[in-house]
Amino acid sequence: MMLGEGAPRAIADMHAVWLEPLLPYPGTTNRWESRCLVCGHTMAPMLGNIRRGQGPCEHCGGKARLDPVVAAAVMWEAGFEPVTDYPRSNLPWHSRCLTCRSVRGRRLSHIRAGIGCRDCAGLAPTDSHLAAIEMRGREFNPLIAFPGLGAPWQSQCLNCDNEVYPRLNNLRSRQGRGCWFCAKRGLDPAAPALLYVMTHTSHGAVKIGITGTHVRPSRVKEHERHGWKLHETMTLPTGRDAYRIEQLVLRWLQTRGLRPFLTAMQMPQAGWTETFCEDHVTAPEMWQLAQKACGPR
Structure with missing residues (x-):
C-alpha cells in the first residue's frame, strides 16, 4: 500500500478502532x-468521521440491516423462532423462545451479544397478581403493590412477623436471601445493632450497612480489610431499628434513580447491594439521610 502525507498516522487511527484499510489513504x-x-465485514467510512467519534463499523454497532434470511438463521441458532418480519438488529423483533415458549420483542443485536431469554432467566416483567402469589408461597405477605422484580418489596415475613423488604429477583436466585431476621446473619432483631457508613477511595464508592454490636468477627473490620474506611456509626437499640433505617435510606436513594454501584466480584465479603457512587451521593449526605431516617433521638 502506497503511503501519502499523513498516511502512517491515519492507518494507526484506523487500527485503533479495529479497522484494516484495504486501499491507499484517500484523505480524511x-x-x-x-x-x-x-466481524470481518467490509465498509468505507470517512476517517474524519471516525476521528470525531463516529462508530467505525455499522454491523458491530447494530445499524446495518442484515439479510432477513441470515438474521432469522442467527435467531434460530440462538434458540428463538421469529414470528414477525425482521425489522433491524437494534429494534425489538417478536420471537418465540424454543425453551419456555414465551413470545417477546428481542433485539438481534442483544442476541448476537449473548443475551438470552429473560423469561428463562427469571428476569422478565412479572404479572403483579402472580408475583404476589409467588411471594406468599415464599412466606412473605406483600404490604404494597408489586414494585418490580429488582425493587425492595415491603412485606411481612410469615414466620417471624417482621416487616422486611426482599427483592423478588433475589428470592428467585440460589444466592437470594429471604428474611434477615429469620436468617439473623449477624443481626439479632431484639439485640443492639450498629449502623455504619463507609467509603472506598479507589472504588469511588460509599456504603451503608448494619450489623450486631457483639458480632465476631466485626463486620466493619472485615470491610476495612478490603480497603473501606469508616465514616460514621450509630448504635441502635435493636437490629429491627437498624434494619428499618437502612432500608429507608436505600429507598430514598432509589427514588433518586441510584442503583448499586459495585458488583459482587468487587466485594467478595458481600454487601455490594448497599454501595453507591460517591459522585452521586457522598458519605456526609448518606449520613444525613441516616440521621433523618432515625428521627429525633
Whole structure:
C-alpha cells in the first residue's frame, strides 16, 4: 500500500478502532474501504468521521440491516423462532423462545451479544397478581403493590412477623436471601445493632450497612480489610431499628434513580447491594439521610 502525507498516522487511527484499510489513504473527507477486524465485514467510512467519534463499523454497532434470511438463521441458532418480519438488529423483533415458549420483542443485536431469554432467566416483567402469589408461597405477605422484580418489596415475613423488604429477583436466585431476621446473619432483631457508613477511595464508592454490636468477627473490620474506611456509626437499640433505617435510606436513594454501584466480584465479603457512587451521593449526605431516617433521638 502506497503511503501519502499523513498516511502512517491515519492507518494507526484506523487500527485503533479495529479497522484494516484495504486501499491507499484517500484523505480524511473521502471514504476509505476497510475491513472490520471484529466481524470481518467490509465498509468505507470517512476517517474524519471516525476521528470525531463516529462508530467505525455499522454491523458491530447494530445499524446495518442484515439479510432477513441470515438474521432469522442467527435467531434460530440462538434458540428463538421469529414470528414477525425482521425489522433491524437494534429494534425489538417478536420471537418465540424454543425453551419456555414465551413470545417477546428481542433485539438481534442483544442476541448476537449473548443475551438470552429473560423469561428463562427469571428476569422478565412479572404479572403483579402472580408475583404476589409467588411471594406468599415464599412466606412473605406483600404490604404494597408489586414494585418490580429488582425493587425492595415491603412485606411481612410469615414466620417471624417482621416487616422486611426482599427483592423478588433475589428470592428467585440460589444466592437470594429471604428474611434477615429469620436468617439473623449477624443481626439479632431484639439485640443492639450498629449502623455504619463507609467509603472506598479507589472504588469511588460509599456504603451503608448494619450489623450486631457483639458480632465476631466485626463486620466493619472485615470491610476495612478490603480497603473501606469508616465514616460514621450509630448504635441502635435493636437490629429491627437498624434494619428499618437502612432500608429507608436505600429507598430514598432509589427514588433518586441510584442503583448499586459495585458488583459482587468487587466485594467478595458481600454487601455490594448497599454501595453507591460517591459522585452521586457522598458519605456526609448518606449520613444525613441516616440521621433523618432515625428521627429525633
